[in-house]
Amino acid sequence: MIVKPTLEIMISTMNRSDLSFLGGMFPDMDLSLYSILIINQTKLNQDLVSTTEGIRVINSREFGLSKSRNLAIENAIGDILAIADDDIEYLPDFNKTILRAYKKYDQASLISFQFLDENDQLQKKYSKSEGYTTSTKRPLSSVEMTFRVKDVREKGIKMNENFGLGTSFPSAEEQIFKDSLLRHSLRVAFYAKPILKHSRKTSASNQGTPGFIRAITAQKYLVYKNWTYLWLLKYVLFLYRYEYISFFEQPKAYKIGIKAINDIKILENEA
Structure with missing residues (x-):
């Protein structure tokens, strides 16, 4: 019997005391259908708590985006982990799009996707060709990224904590992560379908x-x-x-x- 991989969404956020922000991320969606791991880096005395099945929360007093994502890699329970920021909006059936990509490119340890701006246009220029890639030149945004947790753990791959928001090198952690997979002979693919909307400009535009x-x-x-x-x-x-x-x-x-x-x-x- 073929067992379908499970998808988990990892959300990095800060100083949250309730889960209301999820409504903007998953508009008109049934949250009970998703497995969600929230990493809440907080200075608040009050921790973020979830009583909703399928939504797990880890509160941390350490700060830095790469540290947040490494904590998620350590604690993920899904087969495939999707990286999310707390200001994105997932598109309908995004989960099906992700799982469809891993079925098509079943040797991929990391698959990146497209995302849209507030006008429903592609946020940036993407490759015209879909499929497996070994390119280290294509810029990558974290919210485009998904990866197989087991493959990353087995190779000991983590986000470089010297890079990312909250450090003196506030971007490029995504590219370093992708390069690490390629160096370990893991396969990377690009799937030419959007999975979310994000109005904030990418670092590549600045x-x-x-x-x-x-x-x-x-x-x-x-x-x-x-x-x-x-x-x-x-x-x-x-x-x-x-x-x-x-x-x-x-x-x-x-x-x-x-x-x-x-x-x-x-x-x-x-x-």
């Missing part, structure tokens, strides 16, 4: 900000090591060419990248 430059440069250092200095020169020219920064901002952007390389070197040596 490439000229100091935080993004820091994070992407540090992430590239983990891959390219000393070749990152050459990559950084090309990247600064790219930012200028596509008008993310002005001509006069190029030296500043390069200095931000150099400091990011030095900082990630220190963190890696400490680890």
Whole structure:
């Protein structure tokens, strides 16, 4: 008998005292049909509590988005874990779309999807080709990501806690996670269907900000090591060419990248 994999939705949130926010995430949906794990990083004296079957809550006094997601990886009970933020809106039958993708690409340990903006348009440009991929260049948003928990646990793969919101490298943790799967010879796929709506701009749309430059440069250092200095020169020219920064901002952007390389070197040596 073929056993269908189970899906669990992991939601990272902060300072919550009730579950009312779930109504916006799952509009007109029966929550009893879903398995949900909420990681509530909180400074409040009152913990978030769930009395609803199928909705589990872990309250944590540690902060950082990657720490939240690692806690979910440790405590997940579903076969497939979908990463969610507390300000997204899932589309009808999103769960069926995810499970359909894992049936089609049954060798995949990670499958990414599309998501829409507030106008029901694709939030960003996606690959024209669907299927298995080994590309490390395609930008990835966390809410697009789903993965097989068993595969990730067996390889000891976690989110890099030096990256993500709440750290000095506030993005790029998704790409590092995906790269880790590929390095461990796990298969990654892209399924060209949207599963949610998210009005907030992606980090890739703010490439000229100091935080993004820091994070992407540090992430590239983990891959390219000393070749990152050459990559950084090309990247600064790219930012200028596509008008993310002005001509006069190029030296500043390069200095931000150099400091990011030095900082990630220190963190890696400490680890």
